[in-house]
Amino acid sequence: xxxxxxxxxxASIGVLIAVGLIAFVLFRYIGDxxxxxxxxxxxxxxxxxxxxxxxxxxxxxxxxLRFLANxxxxxxxxxxxxKQPVSELIGARMPATLELAFVxxxxxxxxxxxxxxxxxxxxxxxLAKLFEALSLVGISLPTFLIGILLIYLFAVTLGWLxxxxxxxxxxxxxxxxxxxxxxxxxxxxxMPAITLALFQMTLIMRLVRAEMLEVxxxxxxxxxRARGLSERKVHFRHALKNTLxxxxxxxxxxxxxxxxxxxxxxxVFSWPGMGQLxxxxxxxxxxxxxxxxxxxxxxxxxxxxxxxxxxxxxxxxRLRVAIHGA
Amino acid sequence: MxxxxxxxxxxxxEFATRRGPLTALDGVSFDLAPGEILxxxxxxxxxxxxxxxxxxxxxxxxxxxxxxxxRLAGERIDNLPPEAMRKIRGRRIGMIFxxxxxxxxxxLRIGDQLxxxxxxxTSLTQRQARERALAxxxxxxxxxxxxxIDGYPHExxxxxxxxxxxxxALCAEPALVIADEPTTALDVSVxxxxxxxxxxxxxxxxxAVILITHDMGxxxxxxxxxxxxxxxxxxxxxxxxxxxxxxxxxxxxxLMAAIPTxxxxxxxxxxxxxxxxxxxxxxxGCAFNPRCPNVFDRCRIERPPPLAIGTRRAACxxxxxxxxxSPAKExxx
Ligand SMILES: Nc1ncnc2c1ncn2[C@@H]1O[C@H](COP(=O)(O)OP(=O)(O)O)[C@@H](O)[C@H]1O
Ligand code: SF4
Ligand SMILES: [Mg+2]
Numbered sequence: 311x312x313x314x315x316x317x318x319x320x321a322s323i324g325v326l327i328a329v330g331l332i333a334f335v336l337f338r339y340i341g342d343x344x345x346x347x348x349x350x351x352x353x354x355x356x357x358x359x360x361x362x363x364x365x366x367x368x369x370x371x372x373x374x375l376r377f378l379a380n381x382x383x384x385x386x387x388x389x390x391x392x393k394q395p396v397s398e399l400i401g402a403r404m405p406a407t408l409e410l411a412f413v414x415x416x417x418x419x420x421x422x423x424x425x426x427x428x429x430x431x432x433x434x435x436x437l438a439k440l441f442e443a444l445s446l447v448g449i450s451l452p453t454f455l456i457g458i459l460l461i462y463l464f465a466v467t468l469g470w471l472x473x474x475x476x477x478x479x480x481x482x483x484x485x486x487x488x489x490x491x492x493x494x495x496x497x498x499x500x501m502p503a504i505t506l507a508l509f510q511m512t513l514i515m516r517l518v519r520a521e522m523l524e525v526x527x528x529x530x531x532x533x534x535r536a537r538g539l540s541e542r543k544v545h546f547r548h549a550l551k552n553t554l555x556x557x558x559x560x561x562x563x564x565x566x567x568x569x570x571x572x573x574x575x576x577x578v579f580s581w582p583g584m585g586q587l588x589x590x591x592x593x594x595x596x597x598x599x600x601x602x603x604x605x606x607x608x609x610x611x612x613x614x615x616x617x618x619x620x621x622x623x624x625x626x627x628r629l630r631v632a633i634h635g636a
Numbered sequence: 637m638x639x640x641x642x643x644x645x646x647x648x649x650e651f652a653t654r655r656g657p658l659t660a661l662d663g664v665s666f667d668l669a670p671g672e673i674l675x676x677x678x679x680x681x682x683x684x685x686x687x688x689x690x691x692x693x694x695x696x697x698x699x700x701x702x703x704x705x706x707r708l709a710g711e712r713i714d715n716l717p718p719e720a721m722r723k724i725r726g727r728r729i730g731m732i733f734x735x736x737x738x739x740x741x742x743x744l745r746i747g748d749q750l751x752x753x754x755x756x757x758t759s760l761t762q763r764q765a766r767e768r769a770l771a772x773x774x775x776x777x778x779x780x781x782x783x784x785i786d787g788y789p790h791e792x793x794x795x796x797x798x799x800x801x802x803x804x805a806l807c808a809e810p811a812l813v814i815a816d817e818p819t820t821a822l823d824v825s826v827x828x829x830x831x832x833x834x835x836x837x838x839x840x841x842x843x844a845v846i847l848i849t850h851d852m853g854x855x856x857x858x859x860x861x862x863x864x865x866x867x868x869x870x871x872x873x874x875x876x877x878x879x880x881x882x883x884x885x886x887x888x889x890x891l892m893a894a895i896p897t898x899x900x901x902x903x904x905x906x907x908x909x910x911x912x913x914x915x916x917x918x919x920x921g922c923a924f925n926p927r928c929p930n931v932f933d934r935c936r937i938e939r940p941p942p943l944a945i946g947t948r949r950a951a952c953x954x955x956x957x958x959x960x961x962s963p964a965k966e967x968x969x
Contacts, residue, residue, distance in 0.1 A: 529738035535694055536733075537753045537804060538726025547752070551743050627788040628742060 318619060322612040327378060329608035333601035334377040337387075338370075341595055346390040386602035391594045396602045400584060405487045406476055407576070407583030411568045413490075413503040418510035418568075419561065425511075426518025427553075430526065431545060441515065448512030453571065457505040457578035464501060472498050474580035502579040506572055510564050517560055521553040528552070555626050562618035566611045640667035641709060641811055641844050642691070648703035649686050649695065649868075651915075658915045660686050660699065661868045665942065670811065673838065673845045675859030675876065677852060677891065679912050682865040684848045688814040690714070691846070692731050693721040708812070727757045730805035730843075732834075734817040736798035740789035746800050747785035750807065757808035772803040775840075776833055795826035799833060806837055813838060814846045819854070827851075831858055852891065856880050864888045867912055867923035874948020884950040886928045922953065930954055 337343070344361050361367060365376060380386070386396035425445075429438040465473035477494030479487040489495025525531065526549055534548045573585035580586070584603065591599035623629050649661035661683045668674050676684045689695050691706055693713070706714040713724060725731075733739050741749060750769035754760060760768060766785075773781035776799040789797055798818060805813055815834060819827035835858055838845045847859055855862050856876060863873040864885065872885040883889045890908040910927040919925055922935040934953050942949040943956060 529733055529735055530741040532694060533731075533733055533739040533801070533804075534741065535722075536692060536725055536731040537807070538722055538724070538756055539752065540722065540756070543752065543756075548741050548744070552741070555743070626743060628790045 314623075315616075315620075318616055322616060325612055326605070326608060329605060330378045330381055331374060333381070333604045334374050336604070337377065337597050337601040338366075338373060340597060343597070346595065346597070347388075381602075381605060386605075387598040389591075389599050390596045391590070392596075396598045399587060399599065400602055400606065401485050403582060403584045403587045405485075406489075406581060407569060407572055407585060409488060409490065410499060410502055410506060410575070410581060410583060411565070411572055413499055414506035414510065414568055414572075415565050417503055417507035418514055418564075421507075422511040422514030423518050423557075426515040427522055427545075427550060429515065430519045430522035433523075445512040445515050448508045449516075451508075453505060453509060453574045454578050456508055457501070457575060460501045460505060461578070470497075471501055473501075476582055502575050502581050505578065506568060506575045509571070510568055513564060514557070514561060517557055518553060521556055522549060525549045525552045551625070555622070558621050558625065559618050562614045562621070563611075566607075566614045569610055570607060639710070640707075641670045641672075642668040643707040643710075644687075644691065644704070645707075646704035647687070647690060647701065647706065647714075649683075649690050649699060650702040652698040652700070655916075657702070659702075659868065659918075660915055661690065663941075664704070664865075664868075664870055666863055666870065666873055668812070668844050668846065671839070671842055671844055672861065673835070673847055673859045675855035675862040676846060676848045676865060677850055677855055677862060678865035678871075680850065681912055683868040684865055685816050686868075687865070688731060688816050688846060688848060691812075692725055692729050692814060694725075694731070726753060726805075726810065727808040728810050728812065730808075730810040730813045732798075732801055732805045732813065732815040732818045735821040736794055736801050736818075737789075737821065739801050740797060740804075742789055745786050745788055746792070750785075750800075750804060753804055753807045768807075769803075772807065773800070775837065776800070776803045777829075778803075793826075794822050795830060798822060798826075798830050802830075802834055802837060806841055806843070809841050810843060812846070813843045814848070816848045817850070818847075819851075820849070827854075852880070864891060867918055868915070869923060869951060870942065870949075871924065871952070872948065872950040873942075874946075874950075878946075878948060884945060884948070884955060885924075885952045886930050886954075887924050888950070922951070 343364065343366065344357050348357060348360065365373060368376075384397045386400075388394065389396050389399055392399060425441050429441050432438045461473045464471045472494070475498060476489045477496070477498035478492040479489045479495060480491045481487055489499055531544060531549055534544045539548070569584075572581075572583060573589060575581065576583045576585035577589060584606070587599060588603045590596070591603070644667075645665050647661055647664040648659065650657040650659050664683070664687060666674070676687065678684055686695070686699070689699075690701055693716070695701065701714050704714070705712055708724065708728060713721065716724070740746065747766065747769055750772065751762065751765045754765040754768050755762070758765070758768075770781050770785060773785060778784055778796060778799055784792070789800070792800065802818075805815075813834075818834060819830050822830060831854055834845070834847075837843075847855070849855060859876050861874060862876045862879050864871045864879070864883075864887065866887050872879060872883060872888045879888060880892055883892045887908070908927050913919060913923065913926070919936070920939075921937050922928065922931075922940050925931045925935040928935065932953070938953070940951045940953045940956075942951045945955050
């Protein structure tokens with residue numbers, strides 16, 4: 311097991327270095343960093359000095375290594391637009407995004423898995439048909455539209471929930487902030503989280519339904535029935551567990567894309583997260599932030615992949631052995 | 637014969653399709669005495685598995701019992717509500733399927749699968765159920781069961797897994813075990829062992845067995861009686877020694893001619909020309925008539941009912957009025 315984790319860690323580092331190099335190319339060769347940092351009327355002599363100071367005259371491999379080494383220390387340079395360290399900017403926005411993604415993921419799992427199981431077990435019931443119709447809506451309606459509809463209904467018409475921002479936040483430790491501990495924070499996160507969760511929930515529901523139907527046809531389910539086990543045992547002890555094995559991967563990767571998708575939702579709800587920061591950086595060609603964001607997303611997916619593999623092993627004894635043996 | 641443990645009468649199974657019902661089993665009737673082993677043979681698609689599934693009440697929709705009746709110890713079980721039928725499954729009728737590799741839940745320890753089954757049917761405590769599971773594993777010949785009971789299915793070989801499956805089917809001492817091709821998926825070298833285990837356990841636990849297989853050799857060695865199925869009907873049913881040595885139905889003759897004889901002179905595989913008809917194209921009259929070497933006019937019009945000849949029954953017009961002698965001597969050539 312330890313050997314497996316170590317091997318996976320090395321592979322993960324490889325992936326991150328590769329993405330880091332892409333980020334470097336983006337950083338170094340799209341636009342001229344010096345031009346981005348100085349004003350129009352800065353004299354040429356100052357530009358040359360700055361270029362020398364930033365090390366932009368060094369050979370490319372040296373610059374690349376320096377970029378990676380800095381990135382490893384979470385030093386991504388200074389934002390062109392905010393003139394602040396990128397890591398500070400991202401660090402300040404990260405809690406908002408991660409909290410939103412976390413709440414949305416929980417929502418999509420808590421609703422999606424039972425709905426998938428229900429629609430698989432009661433295929434002909436009216437409720438299952440309703441769920442499936444809703445899931446079609448969830449898949450086909452664009453995120454921003456759902457967000458706007460929610461705002462119109464609950465913020466504008468009913469006035470129950472705030473339409474933008476994160477509400478009051480509480481500081482935890484040196485840099486984390488949470489809105490989950492205040493009333494306005496909780497109210498604020500409901501609509502963005504639902505908006506973000508809806509698509510994922512639909513996906514999870516359909517996936518669980520399809521997998522469950524597949525598993526219910528398996529021989530061991532028929533044998534479980536032939537042994538006289540109750541339907542509840544057959545469904546929830548034998549079928550559900552087997553259903554969740556393939557669902558884990560997809561759900562894991564979906565959680566990664568929840569963070570990526572949050573860009574739209576954050577924009578609709580003016581949610582002060584990384585997605586919004588990223589959009590601003592794209593508009594202003596703020597390459598250091600874009601490079602750092604790229605690396606962050608890569609890091610997130612690498613971590614998720616690792617966790618998914620470990621979860622797999624925890625659920626499926628066959629893989630545990632494969633992993634042990636390897 | 638003692639009162640039958642199982643009595644199947646005129647069983648008819650249909651599949652609802654868009655183009656109307658397909659009849660997959662038609663007029664299947666037989667009795668089974670307590671402790672008796674009935675072999676069921678026939679080509680693939682003959683309806684052997686459906687017969688077993690209909691008895692244990694596990695036909696998958698759109699399949700359903702469309703006619704006839706099934707009685708277990710005199711009580712009708714083909715029209716029981718699902719919950720009542722569930723209580724019969726495992727406790728009074730056990731079933732073993734073809735593929736031991738896929739019959740066990742890969743994510744659960746075999747001990748847990750045994751214990752859950754025992755607890756479903758008995759009022760034992762968890763600890764007693766585990767003791768029982770260990771005893772069963774010993775009985776089916778799993779070496780060092782206390783070491784293996786917490787293993788997962790993939791840690792067992794195919795033969796060992798099928799032993800576990802047998803233990804699972806026998807957990808609650810059912811009076812009837814339906815074994816659907818229990819060795820087909822196994823390595824040839826372990827097939828005989830598994831059949832031996834099944835036979836010994838059935839004997840020790842006083843269970844009757846319906847042994848579905850297309851291995852006539854297994855039937856000849858194991859079963860008391862045999863039913864030969866063709867196109868969803870029973871062509872011939874009777875004592876194994878009689879049916880194997882001297883089959884009456886032309887289809888059974890073709891099948892028996894394919895078994896190697898003890899004298900070492902392996903009989904040539906008597907090829908019956910043609911193939912079994914699809915369910916949607918079963919010919920009128922005798923289902924075997926397009927392939928039958930003895931076919932005559934009546935066979936194409938009227939369907940032969942099971943006709944009693946001595947202790948057995950054959951569904952063939954050749955035996956109408958009990959004229960056994962002449963056609964039986966005619967070898968299939
Ligand atoms: N779900 C189904 N729909 C339609 N026909 C089926 C279905 N399941 C089985 N059959 C048909 O029933 C017949 C008998 O099948 P089966 O009992 O499995 O045969 P076997 O003797 O090989 O066990 C076959 O012709 C098969 O095609
Ligand atoms: S009834 Fe006729 S066709 Fe059918 S098996 Fe007998 S002789 Fe052959
Ligand atoms: Mg079969």
